[in-house]
Amino acid sequence: MPLNRPTASELVAAIAAYRQQPDADSRVDDYYGKIIRHLEALLAREATLSPRYQKNEREVIKQSADILGLKDSDAATLAEAFSQGVLPDALQKILSLWLPLAEEKLAIDNPRYPL
Amino acid sequence: MAITAERIGQVLPARLAGQVEISRCRRLTAGASADTWRVQATLDGQPQDWILRLDAGAEDLGMAPGKTWEARAQQAAGEAGCPVARVVTILSGQEGLGEGYLMEALPGESLPPVLLKDDRYRPARDGFCQQAAQALAAIHRTPPAVLDGLPVQDALTQVEQLYAMHQDYGEALPVFSLVYGWLKANAPECASPALVHGDFRLGNFLITDNGLQGVLDWELTHLGDPMEDLGWLCVNAWRFGRRHLPVAGIDSREALYLAYQAATGITVDPLHARYWELLGTFKWGVICQYQAYSYLRGHVPSLERAAIGRRVAETEYDMLVCLQDLTELNHAP
Incomplete structure (x- = not known):
């Protein structure tokens, strides 16, 4: 479950592009101002929290690959195996690994999201 | 051709039976998949408050059947008892506004x-x-x-x-x-x-x-x-x-x-x-x-x-x- 796109650098570029050509309507510009403040806060959280998140993500992917008996433990291999379907017992174990990781990702992307 | 209030004023009356006088026509939203207008008019002297929904033609997730089907489904569900806006007329696209339909405006809040x-x-x-x-x-x-x-x-x-x-x-x-x-x-x-x-x-x-x-x-x-x-x-x-x-x-x-x-x-x-x-x-x-x-x-x-x-x-x-x-x-x- 890598951090989603747009990546941090893509978001920085998107904010810069808007600032170069802001909307002429002040109400619309205020709305985009809120979006920019939201994204800047997200970027600050990502800078702080993403190293730990990525470390935990690697561990969850490895443990999930072990549960499924996969030789390789990378996100793409795991996604391919998941797409083939997972047996109920393994599914319970996998859900218990991925739900906390999803919460950790929300702590970066939207910590106010009601859980 | 870009849709304008003037264009709607030229096209719409010809689609309707009766004498139509449009007094006001303004765009409500230009969404990803629909371009929505509010049209105030008289039809044979009676005041009308309509919503015109046109195909924006911009984006499609590949799941939308098109504005004609949208109107037909709304009509059919209304006939089965679902509360919906009555469809006044369906535009096939031949008229010059693209696919769309005109319906009666309903009261209420949607936010x-x-x-x-x-x-x-x-x-x-x-x-x-x-x-x-x-x-x-x-x-x-x-x-x-x-x-x-x-x-x-x-x-x-x-x-x-x-x-x-x-x-x-x-x-x-x-x-x-x-x-x-x-x-x-x-x-x-x-x-x-x-x-x-x-x-x-x-x-x-x-x-x-x-x-x-x-x-x-x-x-x-x-x-x-x-x-x-x-x-x-x-x-x-x-x-x-x-x-x-x-x-x-x-x-x-x-x-x-x-x-x-x-x-x-x-x-x-x-x-x-x-x-x-x-x-x-x-x-x-x-x-x-x-x-x-x-x-x-x-x-x-x-x-x-x-x-x-x-x-x-x-x-x-x-x-x-x-x-x-x-x-x-x-x-x-």
Whole structure:
């Protein structure tokens, strides 16, 4: 479950592009101002929290690959195996690994999201 | 050719029987899939308040049947008893405005935060499940024969279509793949496809203090599994922060299921309805990706679209919660 796109650098570029050509309507510009403040806060959280998140993500992917008996433990291999379907017992174990990781990702992307 | 009020004023009167005088015509929204205008006029001297909905022609998730089908489904559901705006005329595209339709304007509020918080709408919230269920019952009893040719989209068709879209974005997101694998393996059959609204959620209802006045936005209508509409109504994105109230942030699933049973005589299988809730959450996740990639691929240079990409994390969490609930329901005695 890598951090989603747009990546941090893509978001920085998107904010810069808007600032170069802001909307002429002040109400619309205020709305985009809120979006920019939201994204800047997200970027600050990502800078702080993403190293730990990525470390935990690697561990969850490895443990999930072990549960499924996969030789390789990378996100793409795991996604391919998941797409083939997972047996109920393994599914319970996998859900218990991925739900906390999803919460950790929300702590970066939207910590106010009601859980 | 760009649609203007002048162009509408030239074209519309010729489509209507009677003497039409347009007094005001203004654009309400230019959305991703529809261009909506409010038209005030007289018809044979009688004042009219109309909504003109035109195909924006810009974006299509590949799930919309087109404005003619949208209008026909709305008409047919209205005839079956669903509260909808009466369709005045359907535009085929030959007239010079593109595909679209003209309907009567209805009173009411559609903004979810207002409907969920304003005390004025408390009685409407109290009666919401019953009225929503009655509207759904009418939609689902609409004879499919009158909509012969409207595409059938069963669960498996949608799951495969959405996963293909997800894969096209090229991100390996194991949660999407986990959910796809489960949805594919557990897809319910749809032996008797019914009319499905396809976007039955808060935001697409006009509500007054007297309750539900109209079901709007039929652009994702199709034939399929009626439980799809119940599941979509409960998707967490449409609870607007009220996770503990699954039905539009207003009521419990049990209240909706019982109201639907009372309106249709059909007992709702919670596993079946919750399957569609998971599929709906999966769909919303892919739609968030679609919007983000419309920015990333340079189709829509909007900062808002870029920001939506980081809401995919919300849908990943919601999918996992839904899937966990489903596995627990599956093992319940």
